[in-house]
Amino acid sequence: MKILLLGFLLISLTVTFVFWKTYGFAHEMTPAYVKFKASYVENVSVGKLNIFNRRTDVRFYGIEVLNEKLKPVPFASTTKFMEVKTNTSKSFEVYIRNKDLKNRAYYVCTISKVIKKINAPVIASRICSRIK
Amino acid sequence: MIKRFITLGFLLSICGGAWATSTPITGSVEAKCAIFTTVNPKYGNPNPYTLTTLPASGGTEAILRTDVLAADYFDLLITHPNSFSSSPTLTDSVGFTGASVVSAVGVSGMSVYETNKLIVNNTTRFRLLLAGATWYKVSSVMIYGATDTTALPAGNYTSLITATCLAR
Numbered sequence: 001m002k003i004l005l006l007g008f009l010l011i012s013l014t015v016t017f018v019f020w021k022t023y024g025f026a027h028e029m030t031p032a033y034v035k036f037k038a039s040y041v042e043n044v045s046v047g048k049l050n051i052f053n054r055r056t057d058v059r060f061y062g063i064e065v066l067n068e069k070l071k072p073v074p075f076a077s078t079t080k081f082m083e084v085k086t087n088t089s090k091s092f093e094v095y096i097r098n099k100d101l102k103n104r105a106y107y108v109c110t111i112s113k114v115i116k117k118i119n120a121p122v123i124a125s126r127i128c129s130r131i132k
Numbered sequence: 133m134i135k136r137f138i139t140l141g142f143l144l145s146i147c148g149g150a151w152a153t154s155t156p157i158t159g160s161v162e163a164k165c166a167i168f169t170t171v172n173p174k175y176g177n178p179n180p181y182t183l184t185t186l187p188a189s190g191g192t193e194a195i196l197r198t199d200v201l202a203a204d205y206f207d208l209l210i211t212h213p214n215s216f217s218s219s220p221t222l223t224d225s226v227g228f229t230g231a232s233v234v235s236a237v238g239v240s241g242m243s244v245y246e247t248n249k250l251i252v253n254n255t256t257r258f259r260l261l262l263a264g265a266t267w268y269k270v271s272s273v274m275i276y277g278a279t280d281t282t283a284l285p286a287g288n289y290t291s292l293i294t295a296t297c298l299a300r
Contacts, residue, residue, distance in 0.1 A: 025169045032163040032205055032299045055169065107298065114292070120174045121185060121213060121272055121291045123194055125167040130299035 025055035027125040053084040060113040163202035165297035171195035180283035194270040213291035220287035230272040232256040238265035
C-alpha cells in the first residue's frame with residue numbers, strides 16, 4: 001500500500017514538474033520571412049503578418065520596422081499599438097515606402113508593452129520577421 | 133408504391149451525401165519562434181543599496197523559453213537592464229550588472245548555445261541552431277551609490293529585460 005502511495009506521489013510530482021517546465025506565456029508571430037507586394041498607394045508596398053498572444057500579463061503590442069542595426073525605419077500601419085487579448089491572434093498590415101524597402105528596412109517586429117508601475121524587472125518579448 | 137420507394141430512396145441518398153460531408157482542419161508548419169516567459173523575475177533587497185534577482189538574496193531570476201520550429205532560422209538576443217524604466221528620483225550613481233545563460237535544453241546539441249554565445253555590452257546573442265525548446269536564465273544586480281553605502285529611496289523600481297527573436 002505504501003509503495004503504491006509512494007508511486008502515485010512520484011508520478012504526480014513528475015507530471016507537475018513537466019507541466020511547470022512546459023507551461024508559459026508566449027508571444028508568437030508569423031511569417032518568419034514576410035513578403036511585401038504593391039499596395040494601393042503609389043511607391044508603397046504592403047506586408048501582412050499575424051501575431052498570437054498567449055501572455056496573460058500583456059495585452060498591448062507595438063509594431064516596429066527596423067534596419068539591420070535594429071534602428072527604426074519609417075512605416076505606416078492602421079495602428080502602431082494594438083490590443084491582442086490573451087489566447088487570440090490578430091492580423092495586421094505594414095506599409096513601407098519602396099525606397100526604404102529596398103535600402104533600409106530589414107525587420108518587421110512586434111514588441112510587448114508592459115505596465116509601467118510594477119515593482120520588479122519586467123520581460124519584454126520582441127519577435128522580428130525578416131523582410132524578403 | 134414504386135414511386136414512393138423511389139422518392140424515399142432519393143431523399144435518403146441526399147441525406148447520405150450530407151452525412152458524408154467532411155470538415156477539413158487546415159494548418160501549416162512554418163519557421164516560427166515563440167518566446168515564453170516561464171518565470172517572471174523579482175528583485176530582492178538584501179541591503180539598503182542593492183537590488184538583485186539572485187535567489188540567495190531573496191530575488192527571483194527570470195526564466196525565458198524559446199520554441200523554434202525550424203533549425204538555424206533565428207537568433208535570440210537577450211538584453212538585461214542597464215537602467216530603471218521607472219523608479220523614485222535617484223541622486224547617486226546606479227551600477228547595473230547582469231547575465232543571460234542557457235539553463236536547460238530540449239535537445240542535447242543545444243548545449244553549444246552557451247559556449248557560442250556573443251556578449252556585446254548588456255546584450256547576449258544566441259544562435260538557435262536546432263529546432264526545439266531552450267530555457268534561459270537572466271539575472272540582474274543593481275548597486276546604488278559610488279561608495280556602496282547610500283540607501284535606495286523607498287518606492288517602486290522597474291527595469292526591463294528584452295528578449296528578441298530575430299529571423300536570420
